[in-house]
Amino acid sequence: MQGPGWNVAKQSAQEDGGPGSGPIGAGTSADRLDRRARIGGELARLRGGVALRQDLLSAGLTRHDIDGQVRRRLWHRGGKHTICIDGREPTGEGLLWRALWESGPRSVLDGPTALIAAGLTSWTEDLIHVTVPRNATYRRLPGVRHHVLRDLGPRVTTGLRRTKPEVALVRAAEWARSDRAAATLLAMAVQQRLVSTTALLERWECVGRSRRRSVLDGVIKDICDGAHSINELDVSRACRGAGLPEPSRQAVRTGPGGRVYLDLFWEGEDVHAEIHGAHHFVGLKVVDDSLRLNDLAITSDTMISLQIPVLGWRISPAPFLDQIRAAIEEGRRRRRRRAG
Numbered sequence: 001m002q003g004p005g006w007n008v009a010k011q012s013a014q015e016d017g018g019p020g021s022g023p024i025g026a027g028t029s030a031d032r033l034d035r036r037a038r039i040g041g042e043l044a045r046l047r048g049g050v051a052l053r054q055d056l057l058s059a060g061l062t063r064h065d066i067d068g069q070v071r072r073r074l075w076h077r078g079g080k081h082t083i084c085i086d087g088r089e090p091t092g093e094g095l096l097w098r099a100l101w102e103s104g105p106r107s108v109l110d111g112p113t114a115l116i117a118a119g120l121t122s123w124t125e126d127l128i129h130v131t132v133p134r135n136a137t138y139r140r141l142p143g144v145r146h147h148v149l150r151d152l153g154p155r156v157t158t159g160l161r162r163t164k165p166e167v168a169l170v171r172a173a174e175w176a177r178s179d180r181a182a183a184t185l186l187a188m189a190v191q192q193r194l195v196s197t198t199a200l201l202e203r204w205e206c207v208g209r210s211r212r213r214s215v216l217d218g219v220i221k222d223i224c225d226g227a228h229s230i231n232e233l234d235v236s237r238a239c240r241g242a243g244l245p246e247p248s249r250q251a252v253r254t255g256p257g258g259r260v261y262l263d264l265f266w267e268g269e270d271v272h273a274e275i276h277g278a279h280h281f282v283g284l285k286v287v288d289d290s291l292r293l294n295d296l297a298i299t300s301d302t303m304i305s306l307q308i309p310v311l312g313w314r315i316s317p318a319p320f321l322d323q324i325r326a327a328i329e330e331g332r333r334r335r336r337r338r339a340g
Helices: 006-015 026-046 053-058 063-071 093-103 111-118 165-175 179-191 197-205 213-224 232-241 285-298 310-315 318-339
Strands: 050-052 082-084 128-133 144-149 248-255 258-266 271-276 304-309
Touching (some): 026 050, 026 063, 050 053, 050 093, 053 063, 053 082, 082 093, 111 165, 128 165, 165 179, 179 197, 179 213, 179 310, 197 213, 213 310, 232 258, 232 271, 232 318, 271 310, 271 318, 285 318, 304 310, 304 318, 310 318
Parallel strands (some): 128 144
Antiparallel strands (some): 050 082, 258 271
16 A cells, blocks of 8 residues: 555656656646755755755655755755755855754854854954864864863854853953954954953953963953053053163143143153053054054154053063164154254
8 A cells, every 4th residue: 555655755756767757747846846946945045055954854855855956966965964055065154054063953153253153243263163062972074173161151042053252252262373363352342342341351250260361361351441451550660671761650741732641751752652441442453553653653753652552562562662662762862963
């Protein structure tokens, strides 16, 4: 006795050139192909051009339907669980979905990848970062770095599964390729309002061990709490340690608009420096801009005015100390020329 699914199976076999194939209604094959394409397209639009095999089955397709589309090269396998509906390989958001599906149901996007999924802009990452619990099994994928942790932390479970932004940000800073990259990520995420300073500070206080403890502790305080940030006294002490004269702090001068307070002032050399807080800038672009503007200021004919962004000083004070030294030497040369 033939079961109710026999006609469908026979039709699929005929359509794909399998056993028992023969003439069928002219519109039947086209209708079935159109139905497969429609279902696959609807799912792919929600997932960056890819679909989960189980979702295709749940939507009413059969394994034979899916394999038939792959044999025709209309769809392509992107992994054990991933079907590429649009294109031969996943791209963009589709890469993130594949990374999750192929890494198991308990995997989450983490670190910089989770921040990008949450809306971080102006940052690119070569690898997709996925975290899995210690007892999970996962498949290694090209372009994906798996992190195995005991505690995944608070997570967002709707859409792309990922750690919450404050968790992802601290981990992204830990995993960054350099102190500068870590500081850039921290500044950008706060400036773009992905993470509040309160949430960042609270999460940082929960971190037990960190290979970048001293750097990140300072950078996070610079970004979140100006009262504990680098100030004029820190720069003054560093100058003394480098054998440079110490400046006056918060010197008062009178300008066209009234009284002006200078953060640091070397009066005998006509050199002054302003310290800029971390919250004013986008990422660390200001560090490069400040170094460039300082070089121009040292060669100008007016008072030498330097800019010292706190994040730049925090992660690499040496270039700024070199510029202070050059500015003081240039100021002294100018003073000798005037005296001669």
